[in-house]
Amino acid sequence: MATPPPPSRPHGPGREIHTLDEFDASLARPGGLAGQRVQSVDLTDRTFALLASSTAETIFLGCRMEPEAAAKVRADGALVFPPVPGLPFDPYRSRLYTPGELYEGLEGPGGTAGRGGYERTPDARAHAWFGTTRADGDVFSSMLRSLHDDAVGDALDEHLDGRRTVGVMGGHSMVRGGEAYAGAARLGRTLARAGYTVATGGGPGAMEAANLGAYLAPHPDRALADALSLLAGAPSFTPSVTDWARAAFAVRALLPDGGDSVGIPTWFYGHEPPNAFAGHIAKYFTNALREDGLLARSTAGVVFLPGAAGTVQEIFDNATPNYYGSLGAPTPMVLVDRAHWTVRLPAWPLLETLARDRPMAARIALVDSIDEAPAALERLAAA
Numbered sequence: 001m002a003t004p005p006p007p008s009r010p011h012g013p014g015r016e017i018h019t020l021d022e023f024d025a026s027l028a029r030p031g032g033l034a035g036q037r038v039q040s041v042d043l044t045d046r047t048f049a050l051l052a053s054s055t056a057e058t059i060f061l062g063c064r065m066e067p068e069a070a071a072k073v074r075a076d077g078a079l080v081f082p083p084v085p086g087l088p089f090d091p092y093r094s095r096l097y098t099p100g101e102l103y104e105g106l107e108g109p110g111g112t113a114g115r116g117g118y119e120r121t122p123d124a125r126a127h128a129w130f131g132t133t134r135a136d137g138d139v140f141s142s143m144l145r146s147l148h149d150d151a152v153g154d155a156l157d158e159h160l161d162g163r164r165t166v167g168v169m170g171g172h173s174m175v176r177g178g179e180a181y182a183g184a185a186r187l188g189r190t191l192a193r194a195g196y197t198v199a200t201g202g203g204p205g206a207m208e209a210a211n212l213g214a215y216l217a218p219h220p221d222r223a224l225a226d227a228l229s230l231l232a233g234a235p236s237f238t239p240s241v242t243d244w245a246r247a248a249f250a251v252r253a254l255l256p257d258g259g260d261s262v263g264i265p266t267w268f269y270g271h272e273p274p275n276a277f278a279g280h281i282a283k284y285f286t287n288a289l290r291e292d293g294l295l296a297r298s299t300a301g302v303v304f305l306p307g308a309a310g311t312v313q314e315i316f317d318n319a320t321p322n323y324y325g326s327l328g329a330p331t332p333m334v335l336v337d338r339a340h341w342t343v344r345l346p347a348w349p350l351l352e353t354l355a356r357d358r359p360m361a362a363r364i365a366l367v368d369s370i371d372e373a374p375a376a377l378e379r380l381a382a383a
Contacts, residue, residue, distance in 0.1 A: 017041065018094035024049075033058045039094040039151070043069065061151075062092030084144060088125035091147040096155050096262075097283055099252075099276040103245055118241040123274060123283075130267045130285055145285040153293060156282040160262070160297055163197040166377065167298030169314045170206025170305030172272050176247075177232035181209045183370035184305055185224055188213025190374045191303075192259050199298055200278065201290075202263025204237045204244070206305045208275035212251075215258035215277040227251045241273045248276035266290040291317060301332030301363075301381060303373045306340040315347050322360040330360035332380035338368050 017023050017038045026033055027049055035057045043050065043065040050069040058078040065073075074080055084091060102123040107116045118124050133141035168188060174181050188198050188210035198214040200207040212231075216223050234240070234247040252258065263278030268287035284290040295302065295318045302318050304311060315335070322330035333351070335341045341348040348366050355361040362383040365376040 016094070020046070027053060037061065038063050040090055040092045041094075062090060087144070088122050088129050089148060091144045091151065093148070093151050094155060096152070096159055097274075097281040099249075099274070099278065099281065102274055102281060102283070103249070103276065106242065106245055106249070116242075118245060118273070124241075126283075127267045127270045131270065149284045149286050149289050152282050152284060153289065156262070156264070156293065156297065159280055160197065160199075164195060164300040165199050165262070165298050166191050166196040166300045167199045167294060167302040167318075168206070168210035168305065169201065169302060169307065169311050170210075171307035171311055172203050172205040172207065173308075174205035174209065174305075175235040176208075177228065177235050180306070180370075181206075182224070182228055184209030185213035185216070185228070187303065187305075187370050187373055188215075188261065189217050189224065191377075192217035192261065194374065194378075196300055198261040199294060200261070200263055201294060202265030202274050202278055202281055202283065203269070203272035204275060206307065207263065207265075208248075208277060211261045211263055211275055211277035214261035215252075215279070216255065217259040218257065219255055223255050227255060230254065237273055245273065245276060252276060264290055264294045296321075296327065299331060301334065301377050303334045303336060303377065304341075305370065306337045308345070312345060312347050315351065319351055319354060319360070322363065323354055323358060325359070330363040332377050333360075333364045334373050334376045334380065335364075335366045336370050336373050338366055341366060 015026070015036050017026055017036055018041065020041060023038060023041055023043070023046065026036055032053045033055050037059045038061065040062045043063050047066045047069045050065065051072055055073040055076040055078040058073065058076070060073065060078060060080045062081060062083045064083055070080055081092065103121050105116055105120040106118060130145070168184070170184060174184065184206045190213070191198050192214035198210055200210050212227060213224070216227060230251050231247050234243045237244040258277070258279070260279035261277070263274055263281045264284070265272060265274045265281065266284050266287045268285065274281055274283060291314065295314065304315055315333070318333060321327040322333065335348055335351070351364060355364050363380050365380055367373055367376050
């Protein structure tokens with residue numbers, strides 16, 4: 001019996017168009033817009049272009065357009081997924097979030113602190129929407145969350161393409177002003193200066209510290225002490241996310257033009273707001289997608305700082321594809337703090353036992369201090 005051909009992709013592979021400049025450039029190419037994917041672009045000023053161009057098999061995802069243009073492209077055979085009004089997020093977004101976008105309104109109109117606050121921000125409003133819709137079981141809301149998370153994952157892949165990405169994992173309870181926080185910041189700075197893209201879970205504590213270090217990488221070493229001093233005034237996101245976030249933006253204002261890194265947080269854990277030091281933020285509704293995506297994209301290895309249940313889960317989520325080789329050659333895993341990972345939470349003995357007689361054995365290391373982690377990572381990568 002002949003093998004049936006694989007199913008064809010609906011409307012072909014297409015080219016993604018994310019901006020008006022890309023839209024205009026596509027019009028000038030042979031074939032124009034036909035078969036392209038136009039993602040979250042405001043086309044209300046391109047009515048004439050849409051009326052004059054063929055849009056056969058074009059897909060419009062969340063693009064605003066005038067009614068006559070929408071009617072015409074549908075008549076051409078285009079698929080139109082219209083914007084969804086009333087949402088605190090764009091389910092079709094074509095790019096990652098920035099801290100300023102998620103925290104818009106934190107300072108209130110004109111920078112007036114008294115009229116702002118975290119509760120007014122898009123991040124807080126998206127979490128409130130998630131809490132309501134997750135409980136009501138509405139299939140439309142579930143679909144919107146899935147569309148959003150898929151779009152964010154696509155944007156994250158595009159952003160990290162070709163980069164050497166190192167994940168830094170650790171608990172959210174690490175407070176600003178402590179030596180552990182300063183050490184995690186030094187780690188992020190060292191990795192960024194070595195040419196890695198630092199990726200974290202995007203939340204507070206160790207995650208924020210590593211993103212802070214990457215942000216400060218272009219600045220002189222003394223900038224870290226200045227930043228830590230400012231942040232110590234709001235050591236934790238409890239009791240006030242507003243004060244915690246404002247302290248971070250004060251650091252960004254004092255030390256502008258910081259380096260890039262990635263934060264991958266989730267609205268599933270509403271008590272963990274995103275930190276403001278990741279230059280690009282991939283925020284998900286579904287925590288499982290966030291966890292798996294963060295580890296899978298840490299292609300140059302992962303450093304695990306002391307943490308609790310979440311960090312233990314991440315260690316073995318990372319170990320599983322390394323054990324089976326399901327994603328290719330095993331990637332480096334560096335666990336920091338011997339006492340923590342052998343006595344308090346003895347994950348290391350189990351990891352070491354799993355790795356025995358397998359290729360991943362040469363890619364795992366346990367170090368005593370955080371400052372040893374970058375060298376261990378380089379050593380494992382060369383093994």
